[in-house]
Amino acid sequence: xxxxxxxxxxxxxxxxxxxxxxxxxxxxxxxxxLMGRNGMGKSTTIKVICRLLKNSEGSVRFxxxxxxxxxxxxxxxxxxxxxxxxxRCFTNLTVHENLYASARPGxxxxxxxxxLFPRLKERERQMAGSLSxxxxxxxxxxxxxxxxxxxxxxxxxxxxxAPVVRQEIWAAIGALKSSSGLSxxxxxxxxxxxxxxxxxxxxLERGANVWEGTIDGLTTDVKDRYLGV
Amino acid sequence: MIxxxxxxxxxxxxxxxxxxxxxxxxxxxxxxxxxKxxxxxxAAVGLNLALGQGGLVSFGHAAxxxxxxxxxxxxxxxxxxxxxxxxxxxxxxxTNQMPVIWLVAVxxxxxxxxxxxxxxxxxxxxxxxxxTLAFGQMLYYFAISWPAYGGEDGLSIYVRNEFPGLxxxxxxxxxxxxxxxxxxxxxMVHRLNQSPFGLALMGAHQNEERARTVGINVTRLxxxxxxxxxxxxxxxxxxxxxLNRFVSPVMFDWHxxxxxxxxxxxxxxxxxxxxxxxxxxYIILEHYLGGLSEYWQIYLGLILLFVVLFAKGGxxxxxARKEVRHG
Numbered sequence: 001x002x003x004x005x006x007x008x009x010x011x012x013x014x015x016x017x018x019x020x021x022x023x024x025x026x027x028x029x030x031x032x033x034l035m036g037r038n039g040m041g042k043s044t045t046i047k048v049i050c051r052l053l054k055n056s057e058g059s060v061r062f063x064x065x066x067x068x069x070x071x072x073x074x075x076x077x078x079x080x081x082x083x084x085x086x087x088r089c090f091t092n093l094t095v096h097e098n099l100y101a102s103a104r105p106g107x108x109x110x111x112x113x114x115x116l117f118p119r120l121k122e123r124e125r126q127m128a129g130s131l132s133x134x135x136x137x138x139x140x141x142x143x144x145x146x147x148x149x150x151x152x153x154x155x156x157x158x159x160x161x162a163p164v165v166r167q168e169i170w171a172a173i174g175a176l177k178s179s180s181g182l183s184x185x186x187x188x189x190x191x192x193x194x195x196x197x198x199x200x201x202x203x204l205e206r207g208a209n210v211w212e213g214t215i216d217g218l219t220t221d222v223k224d225r226y227l228g229v
Numbered sequence: 230m231i232x233x234x235x236x237x238x239x240x241x242x243x244x245x246x247x248x249x250x251x252x253x254x255x256x257x258x259x260x261x262x263x264x265k266x267x268x269x270x271x272a273a274v275g276l277n278l279a280l281g282q283g284g285l286v287s288f289g290h291a292a293x294x295x296x297x298x299x300x301x302x303x304x305x306x307x308x309x310x311x312x313x314x315x316x317x318x319x320x321x322x323x324t325n326q327m328p329v330i331w332l333v334a335v336x337x338x339x340x341x342x343x344x345x346x347x348x349x350x351x352x353x354x355x356x357x358x359x360x361t362l363a364f365g366q367m368l369y370y371f372a373i374s375w376p377a378y379g380g381e382d383g384l385s386i387y388v389r390n391e392f393p394g395l396x397x398x399x400x401x402x403x404x405x406x407x408x409x410x411x412x413x414x415x416x417m418v419h420r421l422n423q424s425p426f427g428l429a430l431m432g433a434h435q436n437e438e439r440a441r442t443v444g445i446n447v448t449r450l451x452x453x454x455x456x457x458x459x460x461x462x463x464x465x466x467x468x469x470x471x472l473n474r475f476v477s478p479v480m481f482d483w484h485x486x487x488x489x490x491x492x493x494x495x496x497x498x499x500x501x502x503x504x505x506x507x508x509x510x511y512i513i514l515e516h517y518l519g520g521l522s523e524y525w526q527i528y529l530g531l532i533l534l535f536v537v538l539f540a541k542g543g544x545x546x547x548x549a550r551k552e553v554r555h556g
Binding site (some may be wrong): 052071072073074076079080081082084088090091092093097098100101102104109143144147192 | 432
């Protein structure tokens with residue numbers, strides 16, 4: 001059964017249309033990678049899912065419910081956990097406070113987040129703004145997990161991070177998949193890392209679906225034409 | 230760097246020491262000045278919750294200050310004149326009991342803040358400032374044209390209201406009562422700031438969209454903060470009216486809103502004891518510079534300019550030398 005279902009989504013920023021009929025499905029416990037070059041509508045699609053941007057046409061269904069008319073906070077409370085692009089923590093709060101402010105009852109607790117990212121335990125009393133980029137990304141993931149989501153959405157989770165830190169983040173995402181059975185929608189460009197976790201890939205080009213399948217099915221032609229790698 | 234909690238403890242202790250020293254030196258006027266500083270600080274603690282933690286620059290907090298003042302004035306004047314407040318459909322009499330007056334002041338100002346907040350929070354930035362200012366001024370002109378309670382001349386209360394077990398006419402006892410109220414409110418605000426509610430409020434202050442994506446209903450959160458903020462300022466209004474035994478439309482005036490904001494800026498925005506430090510400095514300047522020149526506010530303006538340009542954390546921030554965490 002699909003947890004998230006987008007069909008025929010169109011969306012615009014003012015007069016500029018960004019999405020032209022995007023279809024996307026994420027099943028329970030499935031990891032889906034949303035790929036495409038810069039400016040092709042990946043982050044806009046995420047905004048539509050999280051209700052930060054209204055779609056003009058099409059429907060967004062989450063857990064069997066049409067969420068097209070819901071505000072962002074209500075959609076989040078249904079179980080959409082977003083790790084936004086650019087590691088957006090509350091930099092004016094401590095690590096502990098970031099997690100505490102977002103916490104909702106469920107399986108994910110402080111202990112479990114600390115087990116996944118031990119560095120967050122070490123930096124518990126430190127202001128989020130003083131953390132390194134990698135630590136802020138861990139905190140952003142931890143904060144999303146503390147909302148006890150049914151679907152974790154990672155938008156460019158490892159962009160701009162040092163290779164060692166990227167490995168650490170990918171290892172944690174891998175652990176999330178294997179140990180929690182959480183559904184994950186990940187936006188990224190690194191095929192090598194996605195190969196380890198993604199069950200399904202959807203490629204966007206100019207705001208529309210152009211290819212989907214398994215990651216092993218990504219041919220050189222598709223990579224050259226749509227991913228630029 | 231001095232830890233902020235030690236600075237707060239020193240500021241609170243100084244208020245007590247000054248008042249006890251004044252009692253010992255038989256200087257009741259100094260105690261009254263300290264009481265005034267404490268009450269005005271309480272009003273600013275209310276605004277600081279909305280402005281400092283929530284980022285809501287309300288320029289109409291005099292509305293709640295005035296409502297609290299008039300709640301006291303109306304109830305006390307009816308009690309003193311032995312006339313009921315209303316008889317139909319049911320009888321409501323006045324009272325000179327402070328706990329009842331405080332309750333009425335808090336509820337009335339909270340309800341007003343709920344209405345003003347529900348309308349003004351639809352806007353943001355300069356529009357929010359203007360809408361809150363407009364509401365404050367509406368109440369100011371309403372009070373001026375309300376002859377039943379003194380109109381422009383205001384309303385005098387001949388005897389200070391009563392609090393069980395205390396003689397509120399004794400300056401040190403009234404100071405102690407006001408100081409205790411301030412301490413209780415400061416403790417509650419401190420706990421609120423550390424709760425998920427307070428943390429979410431500070432998070433939403435920094436980035437509204439980020440807060441919404443973790444399931445925080447930012448509008449409702451800000452409205453609740455605004456209501457609590459208005460209720461605290463309303464309580465201060467009731468105490469201020471009792472201190473002066475007089476209420477007038479000036480309590481609603483935008484100058485009062487500006488004054489409350491000045492206390493916060495002087496003491497430190499989003500600092501727990503910033504309002505107390507700011508209000509105390511203001512009272513000291515008003516008393517001593519006001520004795521030297523009637524244009525003492527020119528010096529206040531220079532000090533305010535200095536704080537805004539060079540010491541954004543105000544007195545408390547400057548001493549703690551620590552960046553404000555809630556901005």
